[in-house]
Amino acid sequence: MSENVLRQGLTRxxxxxxxxxxxxxxVGVAGAGGLGSNAVLMLARSGVEHFLLIDDDVVDASNLNRxxxxxxxxxxxxxxxxxxxxRELNPDAxxxxxxxxxxxxxxxxxVARCPLWLEAAADKxxxxxxxxxxxxxxxxxxxxxGFGGKPMQKRVLGNLVxxxxxxxxxxxxxxxxxxVTEAAALLADAxxxxxLTGVE
Numbered sequence: 001m002s003e004n005v006l007r008q009g010l011t012r013x014x015x016x017x018x019x020x021x022x023x024x025x026x027v028g029v030a031g032a033g034g035l036g037s038n039a040v041l042m043l044a045r046s047g048v049e050h051f052l053l054i055d056d057d058v059v060d061a062s063n064l065n066r067x068x069x070x071x072x073x074x075x076x077x078x079x080x081x082x083x084x085x086x087r088e089l090n091p092d093a094x095x096x097x098x099x100x101x102x103x104x105x106x107x108x109x110x111v112a113r114c115p116l117w118l119e120a121a122a123d124k125x126x127x128x129x130x131x132x133x134x135x136x137x138x139x140x141x142x143x144x145x146g147f148g149g150k151p152m153q154k155r156v157l158g159n160l161v162x163x164x165x166x167x168x169x170x171x172x173x174x175x176x177x178x179x180v181t182e183a184a185a186l187l188a189d190a191x192x193x194x195x196l197t198g199v200e
Contacts, residue, residue, distance in 0.1 A: 004090065004091065004092055006044075006045070006047075006089060006090045007019070007047070007090070007092070010046075010047050014047060015199075015200060017199050017200060018047075018196055018199050018200075019047055021195055021196060021199045022046065022047035022048050022049070022192075022195060022196070023047065023048075023049045023050075024050075025048050025049075025050060025116060025195045026050045026051075026052070026113075026114045026115060026116065027043060027048055027050065027051050027052070027114060027116045027117070027118060027191060028051075028052045028054070028110065028111070028113060028114030028116065028117045028118070029051060029052065029053050029054065029117075029118045029120060030054050030055075030102055030117065030118070030119050030120060030121040030127050031054070031055055031119070031120030031121030032053055032054075032055035032057070032078035032079050032081075032082045032120075033055070033057070033063065033067055033078065033120065034063075034066040034067050034120075034144075034175055034180040034181075034184065035118075035120035035141055035144075035180065035183060035184045035187060036053070036055065036082070036118065036120035036121075036184075037067045037068035037069065037078070037082050037085075037184075038066075038067070038068055038180070038181050038184035038185070038188075039118055039120065039184040039185070039187045039188040039191070040053070040068075040082060040086060040118075041068050041082075041085060041086065041089070042184065042185060042188035043188050043191060043192070044086045044089050044090055044093060045089065046188070046192055048191075048195070049090060049092060049093045049094060050093070050094045050095075051083075051086065051093070051094070051095045051096070052096045052097075052098065052110075052113055052114050053079040053082055053083060053095060053096070053097045053098070054079065054097075054098045054100065054102060054110065054121075055077075055078045055079050055099065055121070056099055056100050056101040057077075057078050058075055058076060058077050058078060059073040059074050059075065059076050059077075059078055059081055060074070061074060063078075065175075065176065065177060066175055066176060066177040066180045066181065068082065068085060069081055069082075077097075077099050079097035079098065079099055080097060080099075082095075083095040083097050098110070101121075101123075102121060102123060102126065102127055103123070103126070104126065107126055107127060107130050108130065111127070111130045111131055111134055111136065112134070114136070115136050115137065116136065116137050116138075116191060116194055116195070117131045117136060117137070117138040117139070118138070118139050118187055118188075118191055119131075119138055119139065119140035119141070120141065120184075120187070124140055124142075128140055128160065131159075131160075132158075132159060132160055135159070136159065137159040137160075137161075137194050138159065138160055138161075139160075139161040139162075139163065139187045139190035139191055139194075140160065140161070140162055140163075140187075141162070141163050141164045141183045141184075141186070141187055142162060142163075142164045142166050143164035143165035143166045143167045143168045143169070143183075144164050144165065144168065144170065144175070144179045144180050144182070144183035145168035145169055145170040145171075145172065145173025145174060145175055145176075145179065146168050146173035146174060146176065146179065147176055147178065147179065149165060149167075149168055149179070150165040150166075150167055150168070151165065152164060152165055152179075152182055152183060152186055153165065153166065154186060154190065161190040161193075161194075163183055163186035163187055163190060164183050164186075165179075
């Protein structure tokens with residue numbers, strides 16, 4: 001099938017200018033787990049076509065309760081499995097993968113590759129600080145563990161958007177699909193707001 005079915009369907013909801021803005025956006029994603037895998041597929045479904053995916057982990061059985069992976073992905077690098085899912089949804093997507101952990105030695109080079117960042121990794125402080133200092137924009141999450149609990153919120157701090165309940169650490173509360181996915185949806189929505197604000 002040569003026609004891009006996803007793009008065709010999006011024309012029902014988005015103007016040509018907005019579709020082009022989404023196609024032109026380049027989003028760096030640090031972490032392809034519960035937040036990253038869910039947010040990336042939401043962004044892909046919304047028309048974003050260019051991603052840089054960074055994660056050093058492989059898909060494990062303990063990930064299947066909340067991450068956008070299936071039993072067929074077990075043992076595979078998360079970035080490769082996620083890239084495959086994005087391309088299945090949109091064959092025209094340009095997905096670059098880096099199987100590594102962001103650290104002080106590589107963060108500057110990586111940050112320079114994308115104007116927009118979605119932080120979904122464990123070492124959030126390093127990435128957030130570097131992105132902010134570079135003048136780029138970033139969305140990050142804090143507090144999504146357990147069930148029920150405090151409602152999710154969004155805080156805008158200049159080029160940084162924080163989402164979550166800001167209390168429930170997944171080290172203390174189980175990371176379950178509903179709240180992790182809710183936080184991922186807020187991250188994806190913040191990214192769409194970065195890209196589409198001012199575009200008619």
